[in-house]
Amino acid sequence: MSASQVGQPFGQSSDAAKALFSAFEHAVDAVVITGLGSEIRHFNSAAERLWGFGRDEVVGRNVNILVPEDVRANLDGVVAIKAALPAAAPVKGRREFRLQRKDGTEAWGAFSISRVDYGGKSLYINFVRDVTDEVKDREKNALMALVAEKTDRVVVVMDRDSHIIYVNKAFTDLFGYSLAEAIGKHPQHLLTGEYTDYEAITRFHASIDADGHGHEELLTYDKDGEAIWISTTVNADRGANGEVKCLIAVLVDITESKQIHSLQHLTLENLANDMPVLDVINDLCARVEAIAPDVVCSVLHVDVDGLLHPLGGKSLPPGFAEAIDGLLLGPEVGCCGAAAFSGEAVLSIDIATDPKWQAYNKLPLQAGLRACWSTPIKAKDGRVIGALGFYFRESKAPTRWHQTIVQNCVNLCALVIERHEARSEIARLAYFDALTGLPNRAQLHRIMTRQIDASGPHGRIAVMFLDIDHFKDVNDTLGHSVGDDLLVSVTQRLCKQIRPADTISRQGGDEFVVVLPNCNVEDAAAIANRLLESLMPPIQLGSKAVPVSASIGVSMYPDNADDIDGLLKHADAAMYQAKLAGRSTYRFFSADMNRITEERLAFSTALRNAIMQGACACTTSPSCELMEVSMAPRLWRVGRTPFSAMSRRQNSFRLPKNTVSSR
Known part of the structure; x- marks a missing residue:
């Protein structure tokens, strides 16, 4: 083909052909004319712009130079199909x-x-x-549509007036509305409910209008009216002129994290407010049941002896907490006892048939509880300090949501119980005797104060001062460790003889105080007799049977004194009268005892002053009053003055656990 014919497929043609050629030349789209052999016969200006070739570079060459190599085979196939058609057959296609x-x-x-x-x-x-931009947009849109449909994030596209024009599958799964049900609706009308925060929604829209984007956590509702907390992020898509074309919202279901956060906040706030442990745990259980309505929640504490004690669970059947209080944990003690025993979670799908529940299933079954899942609560050092129980009204296993709750609750419960144990230990050290576990002086003072305040004008309280006879001999002959064992055994015997409302306190050494509220003289005498009789059998300490007895003094409120110090002093004086009476007996305080005590105190004081000052110049005179100095050893053997009693109490804080002076 000559140069004059390049781009002229019709050769030397008519004026009509020239007009057609001119039209092709000025067409917006590229025009490529080929012959039956696929050779290029014409390549217009638009084609030159599209491919970047000049027409003289392509005319006469095979058309497949205009496509990539991997597409040429496909193009050749199309050309072959066309060439095989009859000459009269029309060839069209796109x-x-x-x-x-x-x-x-x-x-x-x-x-x-x-x-x-x-x-x-x-x-x-x-x-x-040229559809390059269209294809790219299509591919981008297809990719975005694929992402939107496959993601677990909820995607909502709205027009400039916030009416929904698209929602993905995650939206339908979360809220229950199909695309057809959602299109044209305003989210505020579709997803709001009773407790939606409309002020937050107004603030949200203001942020979008001002900045083109916004983020907010909102309480929404699904098609069935169930509350769903969502984290919502909205961005505006603007055109070249700045006008909003559409709004794209991405929603994340944060219901679980929001509820867990609420549970944590409630518990920590209660701890910060110094609420009692039972109230803290009961609030936690109530909150768990609010976010998991199919659960009845309970929390048990495991003490140092491995005994179970209910801390919380107001929804448990009546009497259930009392029935399990004090049970020793073990592999067959329900789910909670077994979980605390093994240190692993325990599940009973059917309480009625599970052997672990055989002795304990009556109450839960009567209350409609069919399954139980319990998880041990562990301290930081790995000790099992409790068990968290989830009871179900159906025979089923816990769901993922239940597992999420428990993972958070066991940590909260551990925090609460460890704090409770720490405070209990502080209280024990401050108010209870380390050897016997009995209330100490400080705790006794608090108890007596409460009982005197509560007794009223006609109330009667008996106060006993009990001292073990010849206890120093045990320490001196058998050792202090045996003496400690003896004190523990005496404590155990005494505790069995008193009433539930009575209190026994160890004052130090071998001294005990027993406080009996609502007790008259006759009752006090009967209890004193029981206490003495309980000590009559010897106490077996290792290979030795050690005899033991005690002397008891009794004072009565308000007859002998109306204050704590007076009651204790008078009971102490009466106890020494019991010593003088031969020990292993009791005496009630009388006014004569007080007079004798005062006389002894005055005599003892004068005697000591004389000795310290060396005031006597006639120590050899038989008539000298201070020859009574020779009586001092006898006074210490027969009884002691209030001065000596006071001196010994003061010294008891510096002596070993059971150290006492001679009696």
């Missing part, structure tokens, strides 16, 4: 092909092909429209 530009870059073109016959020859006219 396809999209990747194009290969002169600079090696790729584009997309939409081909519209027509076959024409001219001068006995068949030609193919290919109209090619």
Whole structure:
């Protein structure tokens, strides 16, 4: 083909052909005319712009140079199909092909092909429209649609007026509304309910209007009216002129994290407010049951002896807490006892048939509880200090939501119980005797104060001062460790003889105080007799049977004194009268005892002053009053003055656990 014919497929043609050629030349779309052999016969200006080739570079060459190599086979197949058609058969069609530009870059073109016959020859006219941007947009949109449909995040697209134009599958799964049900609706009308915070929604929209984006945590409701907390992020898509084209919202279900946060906040706030442990745990259980309505929650404490004690669970059947209080944990003691025993979670799908529940299933079954799942509560050092129980009204295993709650609750419960144990230990050290576990002096003072305040004008309280006879001999002959064992055994015997409302306190050494509220003289005498009789049998300490007895003094409120110090002093004085009476007996305080005590105190004081000052110049005179000094050892053997009693109490804070002076 001559140079004058390049781009002129019809050769030396008529004016009509020239007009058609001119139209092709000025067409917006690329026009590529090929012959039956796929050679290029015409390449218009738009084609030159699309491919970057000049027409003189492509006319006469095979059309497949205009597409990438991996597409050429497909293009050759299309050409072959067209060539095989009868000459009279019309050839039409539209396809999209990747194009290969002169600079090696790729584009997309939409081909519209027509076959024409001219001068006995068949030609193919290919109209090619540049659809590169459309294809890219389509691919992007397809990718975005795929992502939107496959993501577990809720995607909502709204128009500029916030009416829904698209929701993905995650939206339907979460809220229950299909795309058809959601389109055209305003989210505020579709997803709000009784407790939605409309002020937060107003603030949210104001942020979007001002900044083009916004973030908020909102309480929404699904199609069935169930509350769902969501974290919502909205961004505005603006056009070139700045106007909002659409709003794109991404929603995340934060119901679980929100509820767990609420549970944690409630418990920590209660701890900060110094609420009693039972109230803290009961509030925790109530909150758990609010966020998991199919659960009845309970918490048990495991003490140092391995005994179970209910801390919380107001929804448990009546009497259930009392029935399990004090049970020794073990593999067959329900789920909580077994979990605390093994240190692992224990599940009973059917309480009625599970052997672990055989002795304890009556009350839960009567209350409609069919299954139980218990998880041990462990301290920081790994000790099992409790058990968290979830009871179900159906025979089923815990769900993922239940597991999430428990993972958080066991940590909260551990914090509460460890704090409770720490405070109990502090209280024990401050108010209880380390050897016997009995209330100490400070705790006794608090108890007596409460009982005197509560006794009223006609109340009667008996106060006993009990001292073990010859206890120093045990320490001196058998050792202090045996003496400690003896004190523990005496404590155990005494505790069995008193009433539930009575109190026994160890004052130090071998001294005990017993306080009996609502007790008259006759009752006090009967209890004193029981205490003495309980000590009559010897106490077996190792290979030795140690005899033991005690002397008891009794004072009565308000007859002998109306204050604590007076009651204790008078009971102490009466106890020494019991010593003088031969020990292993009791005496009630009388006014004469007080007079004798005062006389002894005055005599003892004068005697000591005389000794310290060396005031006597006639120590050899038989008539000297201070010859009574020789009586001092006898006074210490027969009894002691209030001065000596006071001195010994003061010294008891510096002596070993059971150290006492001679009696």
